[in-house]
Amino acid sequence: MSDHSPSAATSWRPVIGLALGLALLLSTMLIAFGLPAVKSGPHGIPIAIVAPDAVATQITGALEDAQPGGFDVTAAASRDAADQLIRDREVYGAFIVGADGLTVDIASAASPTVATLLTTIGTNAATQLGATATVDDIVPTTTEDPRGxxxxxxxxxxxxxxxxxxxxxxxxxxxxxxxxxxxxxxxxxxxxxxxxxxxxxxxxxxxxxxxxxxxxxxxxxxxxxxxxxxxxxxxxxxxxxxxxxxxxxxxxxxxxxxxxxxxxxxxxxxxxxxxxxxxxxxxxxxxxxxxxxxxxxxxxxxxxxxxxxxxxxxxxxxxxxxxxxxxxxxx
Incomplete structure (x- = not known):
């Protein structure tokens, strides 16, 4: 007769716990990697607007209608003030409405994705007004790696x-x-x-x-x-x-x-x-x-x-x- 008895089988509780834990881990991984891609979009992106009050209100309303909750708008007194907000990383860009039309100040170094988004919005808005948008990259990426x-x-x-x-x-x-x-x-x-x-x-x-x-x-x-x-x-x-x-x-x-x-x-x-x-x-x-x-x-x-x-x-x-x-x- 052998001196070694068969080892006791693992109880069912760890088996169920392991299966549930691994399933939860897999679900968490799917959410972490899939959610940013599937649900990617503006969610409270801070931007600045330099414009008369009535025009600023109109632009803010249009942005909210197009992307509800997508932008957090700050009114800036001047273009210099707006650009300083960009350099201080308080906003990603600014829309400046003046006598020369619409100017979009961006910072591709902050996010090429957001810079492209703001450029598209500004260009479309200017087209609807029958004007041309001027885009100025205040803090650009490097020439060797323009897309960051x-x-x-x-x-x-x-x-x-x-x-x-x-x-x-x-x-x-x-x-x-x-x-x-x-x-x-x-x-x-x-x-x-x-x-x-x-x-x-x-x-x-x-x-x-x-x-x-x-x-x-x-x-x-x-x-x-x-x-x-x-x-x-x-x-x-x-x-x-x-x-x-x-x-x-x-x-x-x-x-x-x-x-x-x-x-x-x-x-x-x-x-x-x-x-x-x-x-x-x-x-x-x-x-x-x-x-x-x-x-x-x-x-x-x-x-x-x-x-x-x-x-x-x-x-x-x-x-x-x-x-x-x-x-x-x-x-």
Whole structure:
């Protein structure tokens, strides 16, 4: 007779839980990747209008009729004021109505998709009035990459880079100090290499190389530390949670390929609270807008960085004290 008895079969509860969990994961992935494409369109895109009150009201009403809730209109006192709003990243563009007709000021560097949309709207409006629209790109993309494809394409490598580094560090290294050192070193080197490619090879960015490299480093470090922290808290299942959070949700909801306001509400706003979205916005604002409106993405990335580091340190402290607690005899 064999000394080994057959192992007990798995109970039905984990089977059902696993099936439901995987189905929920698949549905979440479909929503995250499909929703931005299927429901893409203007959702509260901030724009400015420079025109007499009656004309501004008429334009605002026409925009609302054509795209309900699509635009958030701000009245500007002058074209200079409107252009400053564009440079400060408070609006994506402006419609200026004057004696010479309609002028559309855009910023293709903010979003080529939105710039094209505003140009089309302005051109159609001018045609209906029997006039010609003049389009002026206030903050353009680079001549080497006029469609801004390089920065958009960099969204996935940045997200995956931080995630893969976090996973590799988790699986291959032990010790909090070693993991922190490896993650920080990778973030600096990867940030420098990626920005070297985007700046000098692709020609996709026009701002300061060192500032964009610092922005990329912060984004990669925040992403990697998030993975390390979640894994230290949950164990190996934490890697799956981090993948869902960063790759399957954070990447498609980043809005980097179009604009956060082109995603359905509230997904665009949620995406900006995740590392990929915050990193993309920070790179765009540093790379084209002289660092305007960088406080929010920096704070978001710092929050994820601090959270991941805190979870990692807490896990290390917990593992040190747990054996000591278990050795205490019970009475």
């Amino acid at each position: 494809i390089g920065l958009s394409a960099g969204a996935l490598p940045i997200a995956l880079g931080g995630f893969i580094a976090g996973v590799a560090t988790t699986l291959l290294l032990s010790g909090t100090a070693r993991r922190l050192t490896a993650m920080a070193t990778f973030a600096v080197v990867a940030g420098l290499l990626m920005m070297t490619i985007l700046h000098f090879w692709f020609g996709s960015l026009s701002g300061s190389f060192w500032l964009t490299a610092a922005a990329a480093t912060l984004g990669i470090l925040a992403t990697g530390m998030t993975v390390l922290g979640i894994e230290s808290l949950l164990g190996r299942p934490g890697i799956a949670v981090a993948a869902l959070l960063i790759v399957f949700l954070g990447n498609p909801l980043s809005g980097l390929t179009s604009a956060p306001e082109m995603l359905p509400t509230p997904w665009g706003a949620i995406g900006q609270l995740l590392p990929p979205g915050a990193t993309g916005t920070l790179l765009r604002n540093v790379g084209f807008f002289d660092g305007a409106a960088t406080l929010k993405p920096v704070l978001v990335l710092l929050a994820w960085l601090v959270l991941g580091t805190a979870l990692l340190v807490l896990s290390q402290v917990r593992s040190r004290y747990k054996p000591a607690i278990e050795l205490v005899p019970t009475r």
